[in-house]
Amino acid sequence: MNCFIHRELPAIGVCKICSKAVCAECALEGERAITCSPICSEESQRFQQMNKRAFKIYGIGEKPRGLPLTVTAPLLMSGILTCAAGVGYWLEPHMLFVPAIFMLMACGVGLGAYLAWRKYKENGLNV
Numbered sequence: 001m002n003c004f005i006h007r008e009l010p011a012i013g014v015c016k017i018c019s020k021a022v023c024a025e026c027a028l029e030g031e032r033a034i035t036c037s038p039i040c041s042e043e044s045q046r047f048q049q050m051n052k053r054a055f056k057i058y059g060i061g062e063k064p065r066g067l068p069l070t071v072t073a074p075l076l077m078s079g080i081l082t083c084a085a086g087v088g089y090w091l092e093p094h095m096l097f098v099p100a101i102f103m104l105m106a107c108g109v110g111l112g113a114y115l116a117w118r119k120y121k122e123n124g125l126n127v
């Protein structure tokens, strides 16, 4: 197989996007991919970004339609802390600072869940 431009030169690879054979002179080496032109190189980069994005969202073994663990875990934690605060207040109403600390922690963790959720939304897929 020879280069599709330089018929006399042997091809070192095939363009990832348009499958044309390219020689060492023509090949553009991108991130883990060989391409034949700047247009194909750009296309290849777009593909890779899409892949990376998909990895980020599904890479943790979560069901595709579910929320990522980075959102559900702190949300659950926040719920538990809120319950603990409620129980603490119910048991010892005069020791207000204990449930207050729990509530503060719940707010912090809840904020973390919200930020993770927003980041997840920013990645382009609707929840």
Ligand SMILES: [Zn+2]
Pocket (backbone or CB within 6 Å): 015, 016, 017, 018, 019, 020, 035, 036, 037, 040
């Ligand atoms: Zn190409």
Ligand SMILES: [Zn+2]
Pocket (backbone or CB within 6 Å): 003, 004, 005, 006, 009, 022, 023, 024, 025, 026
């Ligand atoms: Zn060539």
